Amino acid sequence: MSTIVADSTPELLPGRLGNLTPEQQHALDEFKELIKAEGIFVSERHDEHLLLRFLRARKFHIQNTHKMFVDCENWRKELKVDELRENFVFEEEEAVRKCYPRYYHNVDKKGRPIYIENVGAIDIKTLFKVTDEERMTKQHVLSYEKLIVDRMPACTRQAGHHIEQCCTIIDLKGVSLRQFANAFGFIKRTSAIAQNYYPEMMGKMYVINAPMMFTSVWGMVKPLLDEVTVKKIVILGGNYKDTLLADIEAENLPNELGGNCECADRGGCRVGEPGPWQDPRYQNKVEKTA
Incomplete structure (x- = not known):
């Protein structure tokens, strides 16, 4: 069994929930509303932690983040990731x-x-x-x-x-x-x-x-x-x-x-x-x- 971490309340890194600048919070809110309006927001998968990972990867630039996010969603559909999770068996593991x-x-x-x-x-x-x-x-x-x-x-x-x-x-x-x-x-x-x-x-x-x-x-x-x-x-x-x-x-x-x-x-x-x-x-x- 793994050891439970001694420091249960570490300092939050920048760009995370609880440690966002006003500009970063605005970018998160704007990005979330944008993908909701486009109908590509999936509440079960797209929590704010995930959205912030994409935003950080593109330095909170809305347009660049949006492209990365849309590309990812299209890739998931093309690969049928949700179906893989349900049906794929890797017998040769x-x-x-x-x-x-x-x-x-x-x-x-x-x-x-x-x-x-x-x-x-x-x-x-x-x-x-x-x-x-x-x-x-x-x-x-x-x-x-x-x-x-x-x-x-x-x-x-x-x-x-x-x-x-x-x-x-x-x-x-x-x-x-x-x-x-x-x-x-x-x-x-x-x-x-x-x-x-x-x-x-x-x-x-x-x-x-x-x-x-x-x-x-x-x-x-x-x-x-x-x-x-x-x-x-x-x-x-x-x-x-x-x-x-x-x-x-x-x-x-x-x-x-x-x-x-x-x-x-x-x-x-x-x-x-x-x-x-x-x-x-x-x-x-x-x-x-x-």
């Missing part, structure tokens, strides 16, 4: 996990779900023997939907304050230039889904076991990124343990990453996916803000 390990595992000290991806262990050739890119994309989308519908609300209830972002750990241990090149196309496409349709959901990202080739590339890419995004990303080599443990309780971090958890009763950390979303006390009990 276990086989995929063996050649592309990625999973959620407890929460960090701020109450955010921890997402772990072992990029160094990706075997793209084997991956697309047991599945295909279309099914992987659908599974990726459903993972985000589950994050919003199940994981985040459970984390919110446990933490005692709104949770809408993740703490991500990208492990590059064992990655080779060829392996990275093979996987890059797929990673880029799934990253685009996150950026375009699930914005502002990354709270922190740790890239660990980063080889020299990656740090060199990062040095060139960093100046091209938004300053806010850059501040969320920490590049670490093999000596990452103390940095991770500064933000994550040892009992919430897998043993293989320097923590104490082994999920022995769940078949291992990569399979068990422990967290408040597994606790009946926190499941499906968070009311949305209209």
Whole structure:
């Protein structure tokens, strides 16, 4: 079971409900009225936390936010996301996990779900023997939907304050230039889904076991990124343990990453996916803000 966060009333970050400037509040109200007038507002999905994520992603520019939001809604209709949530079954999950390990595992000290991806262990050739890119994309989308519908609300209830972002750990241990090149196309496409349709959901990202080739590339890419995004990303080599443990309780971090958890009763950390979303006390009990 994950540790309940000690600080249940953290300082609200700018651009969130409860910490909006008059201009930001006006932009939220105007944007909400605009999509209501256009008939694309869905009260069950579009709470003010979600609308603010889109507004922050476009720096509260109404026209740019509107385009991003409409593009997202059109994409959801084209992919039939609501139908996927009801009907799609990813039977190859276990086989995929063996050649592309990625999973959620407890929460960090701020109450955010921890997402772990072992990029160094990706075997793209084997991956697309047991599945295909279309099914992987659908599974990726459903993972985000589950994050919003199940994981985040459970984390919110446990933490005692709104949770809408993740703490991500990208492990590059064992990655080779060829392996990275093979996987890059797929990673880029799934990253685009996150950026375009699930914005502002990354709270922190740790890239660990980063080889020299990656740090060199990062040095060139960093100046091209938004300053806010850059501040969320920490590049670490093999000596990452103390940095991770500064933000994550040892009992919430897998043993293989320097923590104490082994999920022995769940078949291992990569399979068990422990967290408040597994606790009946926190499941499906968070009311949305209209």
